[in-house]
Amino acid sequence: MPDLAPLWLSLALAGVTTVVLLILGTPLAWWLAHTSSRIRPVIEAVTALPLVLPPTVLGFYFLIILGPGTTIGNFWVQVTGDALTFSFSGLVVASVVYSLPFMVQPLQSAFESMGRAPLEAAATLRASPLDAFFSVAVPLSRHGFVTAAVLTFAHTIGEFGVVLMVGGNIPGKTRVISIAIYEHVETLNYAAAHWLSAVLLVFAFTVLFLVYALKRRLAIRVG
Amino acid sequence: MSASNGKKLTIRSRIDYADFSLDIDNELQLKGVTGLFGPSGGGKSTLLRVIAGLNQNAGGQVSFAETDWQKESLFVPAHKRQVGYVFQDARLFEHLSVAGNLRFALDRSGPGEKNNSFDDVVDALDLHSLLNRGVAKLSGGERQRVAIARTMLSQPELLLLDEPLAALDADRKREIYPTIAALPDRFGVPIIFVSHAVDEMAQLTESVVVLEAGRIVAEASTEKILSRDSLRGSIQAFEAMSVLDVTVVEQLESLHLVRVDHRGQSLAIPSHAGVQNGAALRLLVRAGDVVLATEKPQGLSVRNILSGTITSIDPNPNSAFAVVSVDVDGAVINAQITNQAVQALNLQSGKNVYVLLKAASFDRPGA
Numbered sequence: 399m400p401d402l403a404p405l406w407l408s409l410a411l412a413g414v415t416t417v418v419l420l421i422l423g424t425p426l427a428w429w430l431a432h433t434s435s436r437i438r439p440v441i442e443a444v445t446a447l448p449l450v451l452p453p454t455v456l457g458f459y460f461l462i463i464l465g466p467g468t469t470i471g472n473f474w475v476q477v478t479g480d481a482l483t484f485s486f487s488g489l490v491v492a493s494v495v496y497s498l499p500f501m502v503q504p505l506q507s508a509f510e511s512m513g514r515a516p517l518e519a520a521a522t523l524r525a526s527p528l529d530a531f532f533s534v535a536v537p538l539s540r541h542g543f544v545t546a547a548v549l550t551f552a553h554t555i556g557e558f559g560v561v562l563m564v565g566g567n568i569p570g571k572t573r574v575i576s577i578a579i580y581e582h583v584e585t586l587n588y589a590a591a592h593w594l595s596a597v598l599l600v601f602a603f604t605v606l607f608l609v610y611a612l613k614r615r616l617a618i619r620v621g
Numbered sequence: 622m623s624a625s626n627g628k629k630l631t632i633r634s635r636i637d638y639a640d641f642s643l644d645i646d647n648e649l650q651l652k653g654v655t656g657l658f659g660p661s662g663g664g665k666s667t668l669l670r671v672i673a674g675l676n677q678n679a680g681g682q683v684s685f686a687e688t689d690w691q692k693e694s695l696f697v698p699a700h701k702r703q704v705g706y707v708f709q710d711a712r713l714f715e716h717l718s719v720a721g722n723l724r725f726a727l728d729r730s731g732p733g734e735k736n737n738s739f740d741d742v743v744d745a746l747d748l749h750s751l752l753n754r755g756v757a758k759l760s761g762g763e764r765q766r767v768a769i770a771r772t773m774l775s776q777p778e779l780l781l782l783d784e785p786l787a788a789l790d791a792d793r794k795r796e797i798y799p800t801i802a803a804l805p806d807r808f809g810v811p812i813i814f815v816s817h818a819v820d821e822m823a824q825l826t827e828s829v830v831v832l833e834a835g836r837i838v839a840e841a842s843t844e845k846i847l848s849r850d851s852l853r854g855s856i857q858a859f860e861a862m863s864v865l866d867v868t869v870v871e872q873l874e875s876l877h878l879v880r881v882d883h884r885g886q887s888l889a890i891p892s893h894a895g896v897q898n899g900a901a902l903r904l905l906v907r908a909g910d911v912v913l914a915t916e917k918p919q920g921l922s923v924r925n926i927l928s929g930t931i932t933s934i935d936p937n938p939n940s941a942f943a944v945v946s947v948d949v950d951g952a953v954i955n956a957q958i959t960n961q962a963v964q965a966l967n968l969q970s971g972k973n974v975y976v977l978l979k980a981a982s983f984d985r986p987g988a
Contacts, residue, residue, distance in 0.1 A: 518675050519712035521699035523775045524729040530700075533725070537716040 404578035412554040415493040419501040419550050427505035448496050457563025460492045484566045492564045493554050500549040508542020548609050627652035634671050634681030643667050643835040651811035656826035664835040665815045669781045673706045674699035705777030709784040711768040713756040719767050720752040726774040737773050737808050746770040762793040780812045798824045823864050823905040848955045861908040861944045863954045869900045884950035888925045890983045908957035910982035914975040915966050925978040931970050936960050947976055
C-alpha cells in the first residue's frame with residue numbers, strides 16, 4: 399500500500415479551492431447574470447480563459463506573478479513568513495483561478511434561468527436584496543450550486559500542469575495525487591501508480607454517483 | 622362599497638422606451654377596487670411596476686397617502702414600500718409549500734401587531750385544505766389565491782393586482798370575484814386591479830382609470846366608463862355597456878331562471894348554481910343588446926321590460942349608431958341603436974321609453 403498523503407493533499411486542495419470559489423465565484427456569477435454593463439463580455443472572456451489556455455501557460459504566469467520578488471509574493475512573505483510559490487497557499491491561489499469557470503458558469507446559468515421574477519416577488523414581500531438572495535435565489539438555484547461545487551472539486555483534483563509549475567513536487571506540501579502518480583510512472587514504480595490511480599478512479603466514481611443520486615433527491619421540495 | 626376612506630396616490634413619472642413612453646401626471650383617489658383598464662401594451666403593467674418601485678429607472682414622483690415613495694433624489698426601494706403586488710403568473714416560491722410561501726411574507730412584514738393575521742387571511746381566501754401542499758401542483762385559480770393571501774400577509778397599505786385572472790377560465794373567475802371584491806372592506810386596503818377584460822372591470826371595480834399609449838385618458842365610475850362609446854376605438858371589440866346592480870328575490874327553478882329586483886322593477890335572468898335569494902349580483906348588459914320602445918310592446922318573446930326616461934342621445938358621427946342613455950329608477954342603461962331609429966321614433970331627452978332586455982343578453986353574473 400503506497401503513501402496516501404498525496405491523496406489527502408489533493409482532497410484538501412480541492413476542498414479549500416471549492417470553498418474559496420463558492421465565496422468569490424457566487425457574487426461574480428450573480429453580477430454576470432444580472433448586469434447590463436458593457437464590460438460584461440470582457441469579464442466573461444477572462445473568466446473562461448482557463449478553459450482554453452494550456453495549464454502550463456497559467457502556471458508559468460503564476461510563477462512569475464507570485465514569486466517572492468514580486469509585490470504580491472513579497473507581501474505574502476511579509477504577512478505569512480512563507481513564499482507563495484512552491485507552497486500549499488500558492489496552489490490554492492492558482493487552483494482558484496484555474497477552476498474559476500467551473501464554478502462561475504454553472505452558477506451564472508442557474509441564476510439566469512431563475513430570472514428576476516422570483517426576486518421581484520420577494521422584494522414586494524419586504525425581503526431585502528440580501529435576504530432574497532439567501533432565502534429565494536440560493537434554494538431555487540441549488541442544482542446550479544451542486545453542479546458548480548462538484549465540477550470545481552473534481553477539476554481541482556485532476557489538476558496537473560498548473561500544480562507542477564507553481565508548486566513543484568514537495569512531499570506533504572505540494573505533491574498532490576496527480577503528481578505522485580506521474581512520479582511513480584517516471585521511476586517505473588508501476589505498482590504504486592496502479593494503486594493511486596485505482597483509488598482516484600473509485601473516489602471519482604463514488605463522488606459523482608452520490609451527486610447524481612442526491613440530485614434526484616434534491617428535486618423534491620425542501621420546505 | 623368600501624368602508625375605508627379614499628387614499629391619494631400621486632404619480633408624476635415619464636419613462637421613454639424605444640417604441641413607447643409612459644407619461645403620467647395624475648392624482649388618483651383610491652377607494653375599494655379601482656380598475657386600471659386599457660389595451661395590451663398601453664403601459665398598465667409598467668405603471669404598476671413604477672408604483673411598486675420595481676422599475677428603478679423611473680424618475681419622478683410616487684406618493685401614497687402621506688408617504689413619498691420617490692421624489693427628486695429620494696427612491697424608496699421596492700422592499701421598503703408598503704405595497705403588495707400580485708403578478709399575472711403568481712410567482713409562488715417553488716421551493717416552499719403553500720404555508721411556507723405564506724409564512725415567508727408574514728415573517729418579513731415587520732414588527733408590531735399584524736393587521737392581517739395568518740388565520741384571517743387563510744380563511745378569507747379559503748386555503749385551509751391547501752396549506753401543506755407543494756405549489757407545483759396547484760391549479761391556476763389556487764395559485765392566484767395563494768399569491769393574493771401571501772401578499773395580504775405582507776401587510777400592504779396598497780394592493781396591486783396585475784391581471785391575476787388572465788389565465789383563468791370563466792367559471793374559475795366567477796368563483797374568485799367575490800373574494801377579491803371583499804378584500805378592501807375586510808382588510809382596509811385599496812386595490813388597483815389591472816385588466817383588459819371588460820367583464821372583470823364590470824364585476825370587480827367601482828371606478829376605472831383608462832390607460833392608453835402610456836397616458837391616463839379617462840377616470841370615472843365603472844358605470845360611466847363602460848357606458849362610453851368613445852372607448853371603442855382604443856379597446857378592441859369594446860362596446861358601450863351598462864352595469865345593473867340587482868338583488869335576487871326568487872328562484873324560478875323549473876324555468877332555470879331567477880327573478881331579481883332592480884330598483885323596484887323586476888327582471889328574470891338565467892340562474893346558475895349557488896345563487897341564493899338576497900344575493901347581490903352585478904349584471905353587465907351590452908348596449909347593442911338593448912332594445913328601446915316608445916310604447917309597451919305586446920306579443921314579444923322579450924320578458925324583461927323596464928320603463929325609464931331618456932337622459933341623453935350620443936350619436937356617433939362615424940357610424941350608423943347612437944348611444945341612448947335611459948334613466949331607469951336612478952340607474953343608467955345604455956342602448957346602441959341606429960341614428961335612423963332615433964329619428965323614426967323621434968327619441969329625445971326627457972322622453973319616456975321602455976327598455977327591453979333579452980334574458981340571453983346578460984353576461985353571466987359574478988355572484
